[in-house]
Amino acid sequence: MTTPALLSVSGLSKRFGRVVTASDVTFEVPAGRALGIVGPNGAGKSTLLNLINGTLPSDSGTIAFDGADVTRVGAARRSEIGIGRSYQIPRPFGGMTVFENVLVGARFAGGARGSAAHEQAYDALVRTGLAHLAGTRAGSLRLLDRKRLELARALATSPRLILLDEIAGGLTERELPALVDVIAGLRDDGLAVVWIEHIVHALMAVVDELMCIAAGEVVAIGDPADVMADPRVFEVYLGSPAEVVP
Ligand SMILES: Nc1ncnc2c1ncn2[C@@H]1O[C@H](COP(=O)(O)OP(=O)(O)OP(=O)(O)O)[C@@H](O)[C@H]1O
Numbered sequence: 001m002t003t004p005a006l007l008s009v010s011g012l013s014k015r016f017g018r019v020v021t022a023s024d025v026t027f028e029v030p031a032g033r034a035l036g037i038v039g040p041n042g043a044g045k046s047t048l049l050n051l052i053n054g055t056l057p058s059d060s061g062t063i064a065f066d067g068a069d070v071t072r073v074g075a076a077r078r079s080e081i082g083i084g085r086s087y088q089i090p091r092p093f094g095g096m097t098v099f100e101n102v103l104v105g106a107r108f109a110g111g112a113r114g115s116a117a118h119e120q121a122y123d124a125l126v127r128t129g130l131a132h133l134a135g136t137r138a139g140s141l142r143l144l145d146r147k148r149l150e151l152a153r154a155l156a157t158s159p160r161l162i163l164l165d166e167i168a169g170g171l172t173e174r175e176l177p178a179l180v181d182v183i184a185g186l187r188d189d190g191l192a193v194v195w196i197e198h199i200v201h202a203l204m205a206v207v208d209e210l211m212c213i214a215a216g217e218v219v220a221i222g223d224p225a226d227v228m229a230d231p232r233v234f235e236v237y238l239g240s241p242a243e244v245v246p
Pocket of ligand 1 (some may be wrong): 016019021039040041042043044046047048074
């Protein structure tokens with residue numbers, strides 16, 4: 001029996017003038033599964049996350065979440081129903097504590113109130129291994145903990161689907177496993193994960209499926225090792241082959 005998809009994207013297309021950023025993109029992600037997305041710079045990866053979380057409207061195609069068509073649903077509502085998102089450039093409130101930063105996520109992006117917001121925020125800190133730093137000023141965190149905070153802010157909205165945009169960027173080889181473990185834990189807890197990442201070996205340690213896109217088109221999708229071995233994937237990376245070597 002196949003697991004029904006939590007996220008179902010079908011024939012999704014988007015262009016900015018002459019630049020095609022999504023062209024007939026189709027894929028599914030069930031709960032408890034992780035999809036990795038790779039592709040050269042400017043391929044349309046971040047745009048795809050913006051289409052899924054509703055910060056950008058698509059030109060055509062459909063996005064279904066938990067069986068409901070959300071293609072024309074606004075970003076705030078998508079966040080409330082369980083689509084969470086981290087950003088490539090985290091912008092924490094440096095003068096606020098770690099807990100206060102996550103509380104903002106729970107209250108304003110997640111729509112939680114009172115003690116429920118506090119519980120969601122604390123739970124997000126526990127899941128990301130940040131609880132011991134709850135009272136620390138966010139501006140003083142080292143990079144790994146800033147990444148955990150970005151993840152915690154997205155988790156504070158209690159998502160069932162989490163969209164991660166290059167969350168591992170800038171981490172050292174020694175730091176990467178800690179973040180990879182947190183993300184694998186979220187998937188194992190039943191979240192659907194869509195993770196864009198240039199650090200391919202970090203992705204390969206977690207994802208169940210891998211999709212390569214270039215110029216908005218799906219070049220290959222499927223078993224991660226098969227996708228990385230696909231000559232078409234190698235070809236789209238010819239400009240930057242070092243990025244694909246695990
Ligand atoms: N709001 C926008 N208006 C116009 N063009 C845009 C907009 N957002 C993205 N683009 C263009 O769409 C293309 C895809 O951008 P996108 O950020 O999705 O790529 P990416 O695959 O995430 O790249 P990177 O790996 O560098 O982050 C780029 O050419 C970009 O300049």
